[in-house]
Amino acid sequence: MQTDELTGRVREFLAAHDPAGTQRLDFLRARFDAGLAWVSFPVGLGGLGLSRAAQPAVDAAFAAAGAPDNDPLSIGIGLGMAAPTILRHGTDEQRQRWLRPLWTGEEVWCQLFSEPGAGSDLAALGTRAVRGTGPDGTDGWIVNGQKVWTSMAHQARWAILLARTDPDLPKHQGITYFVCDLTHPGVDVRPLRQITGEAEFNEVFLTDVWIPDGYRLGGVGEGWRVAQTTLMNERVAIGGGAVPREAGMIGALSRTWRERPELRGPGTHDALMKLWVAAEAGRLAATRLREQLAAGQPGAEGSAVKYAFARLNQEVSGFELELLGADGLTYDDWTMRRPSHVDWENRSPGYRYLRAKGNSIEGGTSEILCNIIAERVLGLPPEPRADKDVAWKDLPR
Amino acid sequence: MSTLLYSDVEEDLRASVRQALDRPAGGDAWRALATGIGCAGLAVPEEFGGAGASWREAAVVAEEVGRAAAPVPWLGSVLGTAALTTAAVGTAAVDTAAPLSAGARDLLPAVASGDLLAVLVLPLSTPPGAPVPATVRADGHALTGSVTTVADAQGAGVLIVPTPDGLYAVDAAHAEQTPVTALDQTRPLSTVTFSSAQATRLGDGAMAGAAWAAALRIGAAVLAGEQLGVAEWCLSSTVDYVKTRYQFARPVGSFQAVKHRLAQLWVDVTQARAVARYAAGCVADDDPDAAVAASLAQAHCGPVAVRAAEECVQLHGGIGFTWEHRAHWYLKRAKAAAIALGTATQHRAALGDLVSLPPN
Numbered sequence: 013m014q015t016d017e018l019t020g021r022v023r024e025f026l027a028a029h030d031p032a033g034t035q036r037l038d039f040l041r042a043r044f045d046a047g048l049a050w051v052s053f054p055v056g057l058g059g060l061g062l063s064r065a066a067q068p069a070v071d072a073a074f075a076a077a078g079a080p081d082n083d084p085l086s087i088g089i090g091l092g093m094a095a096p097t098i099l100r101h102g103t104d105e106q107r108q109r110w111l112r113p114l115w116t117g118e119e120v121w122c123q124l125f126s127e128p129g130a131g132s133d134l135a136a137l138g139t140r141a142v143r144g145t146g147p148d149g150t151d152g153w154i155v156n157g158q159k160v161w162t163s164m165a166h167q168a169r170w171a172i173l174l175a176r177t178d179p180d181l182p183k184h185q186g187i188t189y190f191v192c193d194l195t196h197p198g199v200d201v202r203p204l205r206q207i208t209g210e211a212e213f214n215e216v217f218l219t220d221v222w223i224p225d226g227y228r229l230g231g232v233g234e235g236w237r238v239a240q241t242t243l244m245n246e247r248v249a250i251g252g253g254a255v256p257r258e259a260g261m262i263g264a265l266s267r268t269w270r271e272r273p274e275l276r277g278p279g280t281h282d283a284l285m286k287l288w289v290a291a292e293a294g295r296l297a298a299t300r301l302r303e304q305l306a307a308g309q310p311g312a313e314g315s316a317v318k319y320a321f322a323r324l325n326q327e328v329s330g331f332e333l334e335l336l337g338a339d340g341l342t343y344d345d346w347t348m349r350r351p352s353h354v355d356w357e358n359r360s361p362g363y364r365y366l367r368a369k370g371n372s373i374e375g376g377t378s379e380i381l382c383n384i385i386a387e388r389v390l391g392l393p394p395e396p397r398a399d400k401d402v403a404w405k406d407l408p409r
Numbered sequence: 410m411s412t413l414l415y416s417d418v419e420e421d422l423r424a425s426v427r428q429a430l431d432r433p434a435g436g437d438a439w440r441a442l443a444t445g446i447g448c449a450g451l452a453v454p455e456e457f458g459g460a461g462a463s464w465r466e467a468a469v470v471a472e473e474v475g476r477a478a479a480p481v482p483w484l485g486s487v488l489g490t491a492a493l494t495t496a497a498v499g500t501a502a503v504d505t506a507a508p509l510s511a512g513a514r515d516l517l518p519a520v521a522s523g524d525l526l527a528v529l530v531l532p533l534s535t536p537p538g539a540p541v542p543a544t545v546r547a548d549g550h551a552l553t554g555s556v557t558t559v560a561d562a563q564g565a566g567v568l569i570v571p572t573p574d575g576l577y578a579v580d581a582a583h584a585e586q587t588p589v590t591a592l593d594q595t596r597p598l599s600t601v602t603f604s605s606a607q608a609t610r611l612g613d614g615a616m617a618g619a620a621w622a623a624a625l626r627i628g629a630a631v632l633a634g635e636q637l638g639v640a641e642w643c644l645s646s647t648v649d650y651v652k653t654r655y656q657f658a659r660p661v662g663s664f665q666a667v668k669h670r671l672a673q674l675w676v677d678v679t680q681a682r683a684v685a686r687y688a689a690g691c692v693a694d695d696d697p698d699a700a701v702a703a704s705l706a707q708a709h710c711g712p713v714a715v716r717a718a719e720e721c722v723q724l725h726g727g728i729g730f731t732w733e734h735r736a737h738w739y740l741k742r743a744k745a746a747a748i749a750l751g752t753a754t755q756h757r758a759a760l761g762d763l764v765s766l767p768p769n
C-alpha cells in the first residue's frame with residue numbers, strides 16, 4: 013500500500029470519527045478495529061499487514077489531527093515486548109483476547125523476567141511453575157517465586173512471566189513462558205526504591221498464584237525460545253526513535269552552557285565539546301541504524317547504539333553536575349515518586365546523573381552487550397560455559 | 410539529509426578500488442586508480458571532462474585507500490581538485506559574485522582525466538578556519554616563498570598555491586621540492602620552495618580564500634573516510650588475529666579482557682562510519698551543515714582511527730611492534746592523519762564556534 017493510500021485511509025477514518033467529539037477510549041478502539049493501530053500487525057489485530065516503515069506516517073497523520081494517542085511511553089512494555097511475543101507465539105484466541113486492550117492502554121502490561129538470583133544470567137531463573145488444578149477445576153499451573161526490576165507492575169493488569177517448569181533439565185530447557193493475571197490472589201507488588209529516590213520499579217512476590225494453561229505462550233519448556241522474541245524487541249525499542257541534534261541530555265547541558273556564561277572555563281570547554289561530538293556521533297549512528305533496518309539490512313548496530321547511549325548519558329550527566337558547581341550539590345526531590353516513565357527533561361541534573369547509572373544495567377548490562385557484540389558480530393569465541401549440560405537444580409548458587 | 414548508507418554504485422566503486430590497490434607492489438596503483446577507474450575525475454563536473462559524481466564517492470575511494478594504507482596521493486588530489494572546482498564553479502557556501510576562474514576551468518579536464526595531478530600547497534597540519542597563509546608572496550606572475558610538510562606533492566604536475574592576494578597555479582617543474590622524513594611512511598611530505606617561480610593567476614584573494622576554505626572542508630570530510638578505512642582494517646585484522654593466536658591453550662580472543670576491548674572498538678567504528686558518511690554527504694551536497702559535519706568528522710574519526718591502530722598494535726602483542734607485520738603502517742598513518750587538517754582538539758574548538766557553544 014502506498015503512503016498516499018494509507019494517509020487517505022487515516023483521513024477517511026478521521027472524517028468518520030471526529031477526534032474532538034469522540035471519547036478517547038472509543039476513538040482508540042475504533043482506530044484499532046480499522047487496522048490503523050500498528051499497521052505492521054495482521055488485519056483483524058489492529059493492523060493492515062504492512063511494513064513497520066509505514067507506521068510513522070500514520071502516527072504523524074493522527075497527531076496532526078489532534079487525535080488522542082495511547083500514551084505509548086507509559087505502555088511501552090506492552091507495545092514493545094508483550095505484543096510482538098503474543099503475535100508471534102500466541103494462539104488466535106490469545107491474540108484476540110489481549111492485543112486490543114493492550115494497544116488502547118486499557119490493560120497495562122509488565123514483565124516478570126528478572127529475579128534476585130537471575131539478572132544477566134536470566135536463564136538461571138528459579139520461579140517455579142508446577143502443574144495443578146484451578147479453583148474452577150481446569151488444568152493449569154501454580155506459581156511461586158520472586159521477581160524484581162519490574163516497571164509498571166503496580167499499574168499493570170497482566171504480566172509476561174518466565175517460570176521454571178522442569179528443574180531436572182539444563183537451565184535453558186526447563187523454562188515456560190506464561191501470561192500472569194496480576195489480579196489473582198498471591199500476587200504481592202511492592203515498590204522498589206531506587207538510587208534516585210523514586211520507585212519506577214517493583215519487586216513482585218508470587219505465592220501459589222494460579223495460571224490457567226490457556227495463558228501459556230508457546231510449548232511447555234519452550235519459554236527461552238519464546239523469550240528471545242521479547243528480548244530482541246526490547247533492544248529495538250531502546251534503540252529506536254529518530255531524534256534531532258541536541259535532543260536528550262546533551263541538549264540540557266548545551267542550554268546550561270549557553271545560558272550561564274559564568275560557568276564557562278577553558279578546561280571545561282574542550283570536555284563539553286568532546287561530549288557534544290560523542291552525542292552527535294551516537295545520534296548519527298542511530299540514524300544510520302534506522303536506515304539499515306528500513307532497507308531490510310541486518311542491524312547488529314542495535315547493541316552498539318544501546319551501549320553508546322548508556323556511556324554517553326553517564327558521562328554527560330556527570331559532567332553537567334560538576335560544571336554546575338554549588339548547584340551541583342543540590343537535588344530536586346527525594347520523595348518516593350511512582351513515575352510511569354523516566355522524565356529526563358524536567359528533573360534536576362542530580363537526578364539525571366543518578367538515573368543514568370541504570371542505563372548500563374537495564375535491558376542488558378554493558379558487559380553483556382560487549383559479549384554479544386564480540387561473539388555474534390565479531391565472531392570471537394564464546395565464554396566458557398560450566399552450566400550448559402547440567403540440570404538446573406544442580407547448578408552452584 | 411542524504412542517506413548514510415552506501416549505494417550499489419558506491420559498492421561497485423569500492424570493489425574496483427580495492428582490486429586496484431590489491432595489486433602486487435611495483436604496479437602503478439595511482440595510475441590504475443586515477444585513470445583506470447577514473448577516480449581523478451569523480452567529483453569534477455561533466456562539463457570539464459569529469460564523472461559528475463561527488464565527494465561522497467570520493468570518500469568511498471578514501472575508505473579503501475585507508476584500508477590498504479596505500480601510498481597513493483588521494484588526499485593531495487582531493488585537496489587540489491576541490492580548490493580547482495571551487496574556483497571554476499563556486500560553491501553555495503561562498504560568495505559566488507566573485508568571477509569564476511577561467512584558469513581553473515582550463516586545468517580541470519587534464520586533472521579529471523588523471524593525466525595531471527593537481528595538489529594544493531598547504532602545510533598538512535593546517536587547522537580548520539585558518540586564514541590563507543602568507544608564506545608565499547606574488548610579484549606579478551612570479552611566486553616566492555616556502556611551505557613545509559606539503560602532502561603528495563612529489564608526483565604532482567601542477568601545484569595550486571593560495572596566497573592572500575590571489576590563487577595561483579605553478580608547473581611543478583618550476584618549484585623546488587625537498588622530501589621530508591615523515592612519521593607516516595605511506596604519505597610522502599615535502600617542503601615546497603618557490604624562487605620567483607613562474608605562475609598562472611587563477612583568481613583574486615577572495616577566490617583564493619573561497620577555494621582554500623572549501624578545500625579544507627572537503628579534505629576534512631574525505632580524510633574522515635580514509636580514517637574510517639584505517640580503523641576498519643585495524644579492527645578486522647585484529648579480530649582475525651586473536652581468533653588464531655593461542656596462549657594458555659586458548660585463542661587470546663576468548664579472553665573477556667580482549668573481547669570487550671574489541672567490542673568497544675567496534676562500537677566506535679560503527680559511529681565513525683555514520684559520522685564519515687554524514688560529512689561526505691554534506692560536502693557533496695554543499696549542505697549548510699557542511700562545516701559542522703566536516704569538523705565533527707575530524708573530531709570523531711581521527712581519534713577512532715588512532716585508537717583502532719593502537720589497539721591493533723597492542724592486541725597483536727610482540728609481532729605488532731615489528732616491521733614483520735603491517736600494523737605499524739596503520740599506526741603511523743592514523744596518528745599523522747589525526748594531525749592532518751587539524752587535530753581533534755582544534756576541530757572541537759571550531760565546532761564550539763559553529764554551534765554557538767563559545768569557550769568563554
